[in-house]
Amino acid sequence: AQKITQTQPGMFVQEKEAVTLDCTYDTSDQSYGLFWYKQPSSGEMIFLIYQGSYDEQNATEGRYSLNFQKARKSANLVISASQLGDSAMYFCAMREVSGGYNKLIFGAGTRLAVHP
Amino acid sequence: NAGVTQTPKFQVLKTGQSMTLQCAQDMNHEYMSWYRQDPGMGLRLIHYSVGAGITDQGEVPNGYNVSRSTTEDFPLRLLSAAPSQTSVYFCASSYSPARNTEAFFGQGTRLTVV
Numbered sequence: 001a002q003k004i005t006q007t008q009p010g011m012f013v014q015e016k017e018a019v020t021l022d023c024t025y026d027t028s029d030q031s032y033g034l035f036w037y038k039q040p041s042s043g044e045m046i047f048l049i050y051q052g053s054y055d056e057q058n059a060t061e062g063r064y065s066l067n068f069q070k071a072r073k074s075a076n077l078v079i080s081a082s083q084l085g086d087s088a089m090y091f092c093a094m095r096e097v098s099g100g101y102n103k104l105i106f107g108a109g110t111r112l113a114v115h116p
Numbered sequence: 117n118a119g120v121t122q123t124p125k126f127q128v129l130k131t132g133q134s135m136t137l138q139c140a141q142d143m144n145h146e147y148m149s150w151y152r153q154d155p156g157m158g159l160r161l162i163h164y165s166v167g168a169g170i171t172d173q174g175e176v177p178n179g180y181n182v183s184r185s186t187t188e189d190f191p192l193r194l195l196s197a198a199p200s201q202t203s204v205y206f207c208a209s210s211y212s213p214a215r216n217t218e219a220f221f222g223q224g225t226r227l228t229v230v
Contacts, residue, residue: 004158035218045159045206045221091158103149103174104208104219106158 003027004092004107012113013082020067021077021110023092029053033095034075035104036066040088048090051075082114118142122207122222129197129229137192137225139207147210148190149219152176152203159206165190197229 005024013019025034036048051059051066059066067076079086092107123138141148149164151174161174165184179201181193190209194201204226208219 006158009156037221043204043224043226045208045224047218047220050218093159103161103164104159106151106160108156108158 003096003105004094006092006107006110008110009108010111010113012115013079015084015114015116016081018078018080019082019112021079021090021092021112023075023077023107025073025075025092025094027073027094027096029097031097033102034066034068035093035095036064036075036077037091037093038086038088039091039109040085045091049077079112084114084116087112087114120207120209120220120222122205122225124225125223127225127227129194129227131197131199131229133197135194135197137194137205137207137227139190139192139222140188141190141207141209141220142188143209143211143220144187145209145211145220146187147212148184149174149208150180150182150190150192151206151208152201153206153224154203162192162205194227199229201227202229203227 032053034051038046049061049064051068063080065078089109091109093104095102120141146167150162151159153159160176163182165171171182204224206224207222210219211217
């Protein structure tokens with residue numbers, strides 16, 4: 001069973017508009033962490049934002065916010081005021097505890113294109 | 117600030133050859149891991165280590181070996197390269213395996229097996 005599901009292979013948005021990238025997850029753990037990473041065309045993985053399962057407030061980091069709905073097991077990334085430099089692949093990931101150690105499980109990613 | 121350094125950035129191997137992908141971090145992180153990235157599949161965990169001398173298998177370990185003799189280094193060895201191992205490989209490190217901390221990634225190694 002897929003642990004992290006990103007249902008949007010590709011998205012596009014107009015510059016300066018907001019966009020939501022979807023992520024749902026599956027876990028039976030009570031304590032977990034959810035992450036979003038950006039991968040530009042240059043290939044590196046850039047950490048964007050983190051949400052802990054016990055955090056009551058949605059995480060925010062500048063123009064990035066995480067819409068965390070625990071009951072629905074969703075952790076959508078919202079990018080406000082999109083910029084051309086936001087064009088990239090975006091990966092949702094979850095830290096899962098297995099064998100006493102935690103591991104990052106990634107979704108398949110969403111490719112975002114920002115149009116001028 | 118070096119962070120996580122991977123070498124080489126690009127490599128072409130012939131089927132059956134062996135090689136080692138190098139990974140080094142200078143942040144004194146306990147937790148290091150190797151992922152492979154294939155189109156449409158995101159990143160999949162190959163092996164990980166929670167400290168020097170301790171390694172374990174991830175989701176797709178077959179065909180790969182790792183060792184962790186120091187905190188800084190976590191090399192990934194391909195024993196006998198196969199075309200199915202053509203992929204982009206990422207090394208990552210985190211401060212602790214027991215905390216919900218972000219992983220820092222290297223720049224990646226693009227490996228082609230012909």
